[in-house]
């Protein structure tokens with residue numbers, strides 16, 4: 536599944552080409568995504584200039600003077616630049632054409648979304664899909680204090696509290712295991728029991744884990760955007776814990792343990808991350 540680092544890499548890729556350019560055509564080939572693509576969107580966007588390509592959580596925000604196109608890659612989607620004459624493949628549901636640049640939205644499972652927010656309705660941050668998202672992990676206001684405040688009195692495990700996304704966005708299943716290992720926090724600890732000091736360590740660990748994934752993505756940026764490879768080939772993180780059950784912990788060599796929390800697998804070191 537595309538996680539925050541993949542979405543951010545996609546954003547950087549499309550921003551370098553789209554921002555400041557006129558959108559000649561937005562074409563919808565299949566409007567049945569998670570929600571229908573608004574029928575009037577091609578008309579709404581034709582000839583308009585892309586002002587910026589932003590991101591909030593895992594939503595790409597393509598900004599125009601009169602509104603914002605909200606794009607989500609779903610469970611298995613991608614948005615890539617392709618040559619003008621490349622034939623469309625199955626599951627390529629929408630395309631953007633800006634001069635000699637063409638982008639295809641590919642989403643085999645159609646769990647993604649392409650929506651429109653008219654700025655007459657207020658800032659895009661108030662859109663129902665965005666309004667309740669947690670803080671951005673690279674926001675300067677994101678720190679241990681913020682986490683400690685969000686987790687206060689919560690009985691749910693720290694792993695599940697992170698996945699919920701209302702404290703901080705971008706910590707998906709892989710990154711939750713990795714960040715908790717870095718912070719030496721047992722994933723089963725109730726969120727409300729994590730001290731302020733350990734919340735500081737955790738905030739740092741989350742930033743570090745996501746930066747490393749972004750750096751790894753930097754090297755695949757060209758493939759991801761110009762697309763010669765299969766779409767949906769997401770970054771391979773050099774995981775210390777994730778999907779390494781039974782393998783030695785890189786810190787103490789104890790076999791990595793796998794448990795299931797809220798129907799999702801969690802990996803941790805029972806020694807380094809003792810409760």
Ligand SMILES: [Zn+2]
Pocket residue numbers: 784785786787788789804805806807808
């Ligand atoms: Zn260990």
